[in-house]
Amino acid sequence: MLVQKNVPLQAFNTFHILAKAHALARISNVTDVQTLLATPEWAQxxxxxxxxxSNVVLTGDVKPLVLKVEVMGRxxxxxxxxxxxxxxxxxxxWHEFVAWTLAQGYLGLENxxxxxxxxxxxxxxxxxxxxxxxxxxxxxxxxxDLRTGVVFTLNAAQCAFGYRDSIFKHTSASDVLAGHQALGLKDRALILRVRFALPKPWKPVLGYADIDKKVAAYGGSQPTAQQVFDWVCEIRQAKLPNPEVLGNAGSFFKNPTVTAEQCADIIARDPKVVHYVLADGSVKLAAGWLIDSCGWRGKSVGQAGVYEKQALVLVNRGAINGPDGATGGEVMTLAKAIQTSVxxxxxxxxxxxxxxx
Ligand SMILES: Cc1cc2nc3c(=O)[nH]c(=O)nc-3n(C[C@H](O)[C@H](O)[C@H](O)COP(=O)(O)OP(=O)(O)OC[C@H]3O[C@@H](n4cnc5c(N)ncnc54)[C@H](O)[C@@H]3O)c2cc1C
Known part of the structure; x- marks a missing residue:
């Protein structure tokens, strides 16, 4: 395993922001990490x-040692x-893994x-x-563990999963959802392998308008997992920009959850607000709709822009491998301006x- 210095990261982030890693190591196995931790230059x-x-915004050159995960096998x-x-x-x-599971007859990841x-x-x-x-x-x-080199296993409860959230996004005990593992694992753990429990018997997860439309067009009978997979691919390709053509990191903001009272207050001011009532009575609002209704769709700061077809997605208007694309600073200035107006x-x-x- 080789540590490379001054590695360009433009091809390693789907926003295609120009930045470098001061040092980058490709990690194929446990020994690679343990070797690094045994080397004084990298250990500390x-x-x-x-x-x-595909879920990072680089705001400058990356000073921490970048560990590029290349642990393979399925x-x-x-x-x-x-x-x-x-x-x-x-x-x-991820997508190739999902396709592989279906080809093997292990169903359940198609959505x-x-x-x-x-x-x-x-x-x-x-x-x-x-x-x-x-x-x-x-x-x-x-x-x-990136401090000790010790390999450990976590179950679902220990991962403290939440909406776009887990123990891997938090640094300290006070930051983590009550009742779960006491220590946050942000920048502390490298996930080597993930195991999935893929249900038998399988049944499709429907109920999303876009998928239900496809089911209706197909004739209304129960689709196969492969059909759901194909429909999800079609729907996503029509809605989201392909990062290989237009740099982006998918949804830039989480859909906010508010109380029923807060939602009623917003509806009173703006009856068209797109919202979904959750099982516990709280209400999820569509962040894209909130941004859109503040007039941001298609707007830009420098080369960072709000995607014309979906205001929830911020894009890099520069060429994906060119020298004059959006900087991380432009992306964050745009994001903060959107946050303020919403x-x-x-x-x-x-x-x-x-x-x-
Ligand atoms: C067009 C587009 C559409 C998207 N659609 C969706 C969507 O529908 N739903 C959704 O949930 N997300 C979506 N995303 C976001 C993104 O694809 C996911 O968050 C994805 O899981 C990020 O994977 P990555 O390997 O690119 O992670 P990276 O961007 O490389 O890293 C993201 C975070 O995970 C950490 N990390 C990465 N690998 C490891 C590891 N092995 N061990 C420990 N930590 C690690 C990093 O340190 C970082 O904090 C979309 C993104 C794009 C560009």
């Missing part, structure tokens, strides 16, 4: 774990009466097709789409979804 240095770079490791237990290396491409990034990053923000979140199919994971109009502070470094 702060670390930043990088997967596919296999079925067991079977219970209710599920196949399927494992994948943290460096596996999460075409999400960019790696398997190892999927638990970090508990990825979700079209009614399924990673936690619904999660079994356990193996990670390595706050001033609706009293809601939008939370940024990608990791800002």
């Amino acid at each position: 240095m702060q670390k930043f774990v990088l997967g596919g770079g 296999r079925c490791v067991g079977e219970t009466a209710k599920a196949f237990i399927v494992e994948a290396g943290g460096g596996e491409n 999460l097709a075409l999400i960019p990034g790696t398997v190892g990053a999927a638990p970090v923000q508990n990825i979700g789409a079209y009614g399924v979140e990673l936690q619904d199919r999660f079994d356990s994971l193996d990670a390595i 706050y001033e109009r609706f009293g809601i502070l939008l939370e940024i979804e990608p990791v800002v470094i």
Whole structure:
């Protein structure tokens, strides 16, 4: 394993922001991490774990040692009466892994097709789409402690999954949801392998308008997992910019949750607000709608812009491999301006979804 210095990161982040890593190591296995930790030059240095770079905003050159996860492999490791237990290396491409599970007859990840990034990053923000979140199919994971080199295993409860959230996004006990593991693992753990419990028997997760339209067009009978996979790919390709063409990090803000009273107050001022009532009575608001109604769609700061077809997505208007694209500073200036105007109009502070470094 080789540590490279001054490594360009433009191709390693889907926003295609120009930045360098002062030092970058490619991690293929546990020994690579343990070797680094045994080397005084690298052992004490702060670390930043990088997967596919599809959920990060680089605001400058990255000073911590970048650990690019390239742990590979996928296999079925067991079977219970209710599920196949399927494992994948943290460096596996998420979408290719989903496609592979379907080809093997392990069903249940199809709603999460075409999400960019790696398997190892999927638990970090508990990825979700079209009614399924990673936690619904999660079994356990193996990670390595970046201070001690010790490998440990976590189950779902220990990962403290929440909406686009987990123990891997928090640094300290006070920061983590009450009742879960006492210590946050942000920048402390590198996820080596993730195991999924893929249900038997399988049934489709429907109920999302876009998918239900496809079901109706197909004739209304129960679709196969492959059909759901294909429809999700079609819907996503029509709605979201392809990061290989237009740099972006997907949804830039989380959908905010408010109380029923707060929602009633917003509806009184703006009856068209897009909202979904959750099981506990709280209400999720569509962040894209809030941004859109503040007039941001299509606007720009420098080369950072709000995507014309979906205001929730911020894009880099520069060429993906060119020298004059958006800087991280432009992206964050635009994001902060959006946060301010949504706050001033609706009293809601939008939370940024990608990791800002
Ligand atoms: C077009 C587009 C659409 C998207 N759609 C969705 C969507 O529908 N739903 C959704 O949830 N997300 C979505 N995303 C966001 C993104 O794809 C996911 O968050 C994805 O899981 C990030 O994976 P990554 O490998 O690129 O992680 P990176 O961006 O490299 O890293 C993200 C975070 O995870 C940490 N990390 C990465 N790998 C590891 C590891 N092995 N161990 C420990 N920590 C690690 C990093 O340190 C960082 O904090 C979308 C992004 C894009 C660009």
